[in-house]
Amino acid sequence: MFEVLVYLFENYIEANIRPDQGTLTRELSAAGFDSDDIERAFDWFSALENMTHETEANTTIGPDGFRIYAEEECGKIHSDARSFLLFLEQAGVMGPALRELVIDRAMALPDHLVTLEKIKWTVLMSLWNQNKRNDYLFIADAIFSDENPTLH
Numbered sequence: 634m635f636e637v638l639v640y641l642f643e644n645y646i647e648a649n650i651r652p653d654q655g656t657l658t659r660e661l662s663a664a665g666f667d668s669d670d671i672e673r674a675f676d677w678f679s680a681l682e683n684m685t686h687e688t689e690a691n692t693t694i695g696p697d698g699f700r701i702y703a704e705e706e707c708g709k710i711h712s713d714a715r716s717f718l719l720f721l722e723q724a725g726v727m728g729p730a731l732r733e734l735v736i737d738r739a740m741a742l743p744d745h746l747v748t749l750e751k752i753k754w755t756v757l758m759s760l761w762n763q764n765k766r767n768d769y770l771f772i773a774d775a776i777f778s779d780e781n782p783t784l785h
Contacts, residue, residue, distance in 0.1 A: 634743055635751060637666050637674035642758055646678075672747050676740055678758075685762045700732065710739050714752035721756065734758050 640661070645651070652660075654675060661671045702715060718735065721727045727735070738749045738755050747755075 634670040634673045634677070635754075637661060637670045637676060638718065638758070638760070639754055640664070640666070641674060642689070642754075642761070647761060673743065677738065678742065681738055681762055683733075684737065686713065696754070706736065706740065709745070710747045710752065711749060713749040714739070714747055716738065717749055718756075719751055727756070727760070729761060750764070 641657070643655070657675075658668075658671055662668060666706055685760065700719075702710070707715075718727075718732055720731070722732055735752070735755050738759065744751065744757075
């Protein structure tokens with residue numbers, strides 16, 4: 634399913650092309666993607682959009698708090714990915730509400746382990762969905778750069 638998400642993002646969402654779901658389904662099937670993966674990807678993006686609207690309205694999470702990951706989250710989200718999320722918060726790229734959205738979307742992936750690469754893509758899609766263009770470019774550079782940023 635993750636490959637479908639990246640394909641959709643790179644070819645449609647980032648370019649702000651929004652064909653109807655039937656057209657997308659046919660094109661994705663023709664590209665060789667499994668119908669179950671396509672449907673799960675649509676559901677994942679739909680949940681991202683719904684949660685983005687809720688996140689924008691939710692300003693109750695204060696900046697002075699800290700995040701303790703549940704055992705299930707630690708088991709699924711790789712420690713490098715969690716460190717990257719902390720790095721983004723400390724750098725001011727994302728706040729607690731967006732962090733929670735990213736964690737939710739990472740936990741919704743069917744993977745047993747969400748790697749640093751997948752968390753970067755999840756952050757990228759989330760920032761794009763919230764129209765945070767400058768922060769989006771920072772993450773895009775982190776994804777496509779040959780060098781990894783130093784995480785503290």
